[in-house]
Amino acid sequence: xxxxxxxxxxxxxxxxxxxxxxxxxxxxxxxxxxxxxxxxxxxxxxxxxxxxxxxxxxxxxxxxxxxxxxxxxxxxxxxxxxxxxxxxxxxxxxxxxxxxxxxxxxxxxxxxxxxxxxxxxxxxxxxxxxxxxxxxxxxxxxxxxxxxxxxxxxxxxxxxxxxxxxxxxxxxxxxxxxxxxxxxxxxxxxxxxxxxxxxxxxxxxxxxxxxx
Numbered sequence: 357x358x359x360x361x362x363x364x365x366x367x368x369x370x371x372x373x374x375x376x377x378x379x380x381x382x383x384x385x386x387x388x389x390x391x392x393x394x395x396x397x398x399x400x401x402x403x404x405x406x407x408x409x410x411x412x413x414x415x416x417x418x419x420x421x422x423x424x425x426x427x428x429x430x431x432x433x434x435x436x437x438x439x440x441x442x443x444x445x446x447x448x449x450x451x452x453x454x455x456x457x458x459x460x461x462x463x464x465x466x467x468x469x470x471x472x473x474x475x476x477x478x479x480x481x482x483x484x485x486x487x488x489x490x491x492x493x494x495x496x497x498x499x500x501x502x503x504x505x506x507x508x509x510x511x512x513x514x515x516x517x518x519x520x521x522x523x524x525x526x527x528x529x530x531x532x533x534x535x536x537x538x539x540x541x542x543x544x545x546x547x548x549x550x551x552x553x554x555x556x557x558x559x560x561x562x563x564x565x566x567x568x
Contacts, residue, residue, distance in 0.1 A: 365434040365507035367485035372520040380424035390416040395482040399475040403432035408443040428556040434500035436478035458545035477540035490537040496547040500538040522558030
């Protein structure tokens with residue numbers, strides 16, 4: 357039976373087969389029976405590589421952090437997970453630089469400084485995602501929006517409908533209008549400032565992963 361450890365762009369943690377392309381960590385969320393008992397434990401929400409230096413873990417080991425999984429980095433960012441500073445150090449440095457540029461900071465922000473801001477943008481309460489409004493024409497590629505109750509990736513001239521296994525539909529990106537934005541504003545700012553997130557191959561006509 358599939359474990360409840362797959363995260364949607366709406367912030368829901370669901371039980372579906374398949375692990376996606378990135379792993380997330382926000383502390384110990386499960387009990388000894390591997391049932392979720394909390395939405396988060398720490399405010400340091402990170403997105404990690406599936407493989408790193410040959411390390412192996414049993415998923416949802418009692419007393420250890422809960423492995424969460426995402427379709428791609430864009431989906432992880434939509435839920436407020438930033439790049440891990442260890443296993444994705446180069447991505448973390450790029451994200452940190454883009455964050456600094458977007459907010460016009462005098463010094464490079466620390467992980468804790470970014471996490472404090474992000475934690476306020478992620479949730480209104482446990483299990484309740486905080487959404488934001490934006491003009492769709494202003495959104496950079498890699499942002500997620502909600503349309504008709506579904507999560508859509510903004511990607512070039514199109515918006516792509518999320519599913520656990522890949523992007524299953526695309527529509528022309530609306531030229532204007534206010535939309536519900538699922539990606540936290542500070543991460544949208546980093547994307548706008550040049551951070552390029554990797555998207556699932558199903559969003560590309562050629563079926564290859566893209567960085568946007």
